[in-house]
Amino acid sequence: MKQLILKMSVSVDGFVGGPNGEIDWIFRSYDAGATAWTMETLWQTSVHIMGSRTFQDMAAYWPTSTEPYAAPMNAIPKIVFSRSGQLQAATTQALADAKRQRTEETAASGPSSWTTPGVASGDFASEIARLKQQPGKPILAHGGAGFARSLVRHGLVDEFRLLVHPVALGRGLSLFADLDRPLDLRLVSATAFDGGAVAHVYWPA
Numbered sequence: 001m002k003q004l005i006l007k008m009s010v011s012v013d014g015f016v017g018g019p020n021g022e023i024d025w026i027f028r029s030y031d032a033g034a035t036a037w038t039m040e041t042l043w044q045t046s047v048h049i050m051g052s053r054t055f056q057d058m059a060a061y062w063p064t065s066t067e068p069y070a071a072p073m074n075a076i077p078k079i080v081f082s083r084s085g086q087l088q089a090a091t092t093q094a095l096a097d098a099k100r101q102r103t104e105e106t107a108a109s110g111p112s113s114w115t116t117p118g119v120a121s122g123d124f125a126s127e128i129a130r131l132k133q134q135p136g137k138p139i140l141a142h143g144g145a146g147f148a149r150s151l152v153r154h155g156l157v158d159e160f161r162l163l164v165h166p167v168a169l170g171r172g173l174s175l176f177a178d179l180d181r182p183l184d185l186r187l188v189s190a191t192a193f194d195g196g197a198v199a200h201v202y203w204p205a
Contacts, residue, residue: 016145
């Protein structure tokens with residue numbers, strides 16, 4: 001049975017994005033160690049799942065990126081969760097912030113993992129349960145905040161990989177805002193990086 005990993009960048013006061021989804025604050029504390037930790041997480045999975053808006057942002061960014069993350073982001077299959085079963089263009093603050101960090105681009109066309117993703121439109125928990133029953137390496141879930149909160153609310157996350165950045169936002173989008181009751185977690189590991197970020201790995205207690 002596959003495990004579902006949720007990887008998110010989080011501020012020290014618990015936000016995964018600013019009030020409008022801003023993520024520019026995460027780039028200031030990324031260093032070689034945090035990058036290597038993220039790369040390991042990306043490569044160890046068999047499929048990436050995400051909501052439709054996040055998919056559109058990533059599909060507009062990664063196919064022409066030369067950043068280190070581009071290789072696993074482009075190579076690993078994608079499944080998009082869309083209530084309508086359709087993918088529609090979306091522009092978000094997160095995409096704008098990520099594009100400002102890009103230093104080089106290529107003219108290559110995007111890999112098929114972005115042009116022909118799987119699309120899941122059925123009952124959310126049932127679709128995740130079906131994916132978990134398949135053999136292979138873990139499933140990696142990407143935000144947005146709403147998609148990630150749905151995974152947490154339904155108790156579908158087997159491992160939280162939270163890269164905590166040394167910044168307090170004061171307000172924004174919370175990963176755990178939709179909980180009906182407290183969620184107990186067990187800290188499995190904590191790794192501090194020179195840039196100030198700390199990688200926390202948690203399992204549900």
